[in-house]
Amino acid sequence: MPPLNSTDPLAPTSVTETSATSDPHTHQNRQRNPSPDAFSQSAPPPEVGTVVGPFVLQAKLGEGVSCHVFRGWDQTRSAPVALKILNWANVYDRNSAMKQLRMEAAALARVKHPKVVRFIDFGFDPRWPYLATEFCEGRPLGELLRAGGALPPEWCLFLISQMVDALGAVWQAGIVHRDIKPDNILIGPNGNAKLIDFGLAKADVLSARGRTGPELAGTAAYLAPEQAKDASTVNHRADIYSLGVTLYETLTGRLPFEGRNRVQVIFQHLNAVPVPPAERVEGLPPLVSDLCLWMLSKNADERPQNYQELRQALDTVIGIRR
Secondary structure (H helix, E strand, O other): OOOOOOOOEOOOOOOOOOOOOOOOOOOOOOOOOOOHHHOOOOOOOOOOOOEEOOEEEEEEEEEOOOEEEEEEEEOOOOEEEEEEEEOHHHOOOHHHHHHHHHHHHHHHHOOOOOOEOOEEEEEEOOOOEEEEEEOOOOEEHHHHHHHHOOOOHHHHHHHHHHHHHHHHHHHHOOEEOOOOOHHHEEEOOOOOEEEOOOOOOEEOOOOOOOOOOOOOOOEHHHOOHHHHHOHHHOOHHHHHHHHHHHHHHHHHOOOOOOOOOHHHHHHHHHHOOOOOHHHHOOOOOHHHHHHHHHHOOOOHHHOOOOHHHHHHHHHHHHHHHO
16 A cells, blocks of 8 residues: 655655556546646545545545545455545645656556555546555554564565565666655565555656756655755665665664754764664674665665665575574
């Protein structure tokens, strides 16, 4: 399911209006080029039982700053879906909000991988634009960490291994996720993981032209140093750094850098050296700790340079653990 919008975005993403591609199993986009004025300025919040496009809203899963999230029923395919619907009451710039949702749909539609939540539909209801994805049972990894703290090293490596595969597919599609964190990794009942929420994703083929300055986007606690400087120029190595922060948190139960506010946290990402995980977790194998620190290198040129290289290192560590 798609989650709420990122809880700690530094600034909204700048996006272009471009239609999401679809395959024979997805719905056709309905009104392709509406203006913001086409939508009711006084549309009430969607409620359970409401029909939005071809979907019936069955249960509200949450609400973020700029969106509602529902479980819905696809009347065309007779299957459950997760729906992200714009929350007009909290949207300041309606045009940018619609473009951002459309950008998310376009990015997600480009990725086909079993470890990435599947795109279903993107459309314009007369009241609410929506993004529909497959519905997945499970809980966000962040929720599990907040409830129980650090996880066993074997499970940490298993989860991160799945995300390496997912992000490899994202990279092959020409996309940088830019918001890798435990809250955007959904853990199913069998322990399998899904990468979700492409709300801050960047794809050169979809990106807006003519930016006049650095773009700020991401979640401060997981932000690569170069992303803190200008999110519009980052590549897949920023996602590798954020995945390293996620690995650190799953291993130790805490973040590598903490502070009273985002500015303090970002300053540490830029300048501070993290305490090795092995110094915080008794008995943690040095190779696991070293892998995590490699992913957290300040200089992107000193991290794993691609997901194949990261996969080889991870397989070595997992093999030795066994």
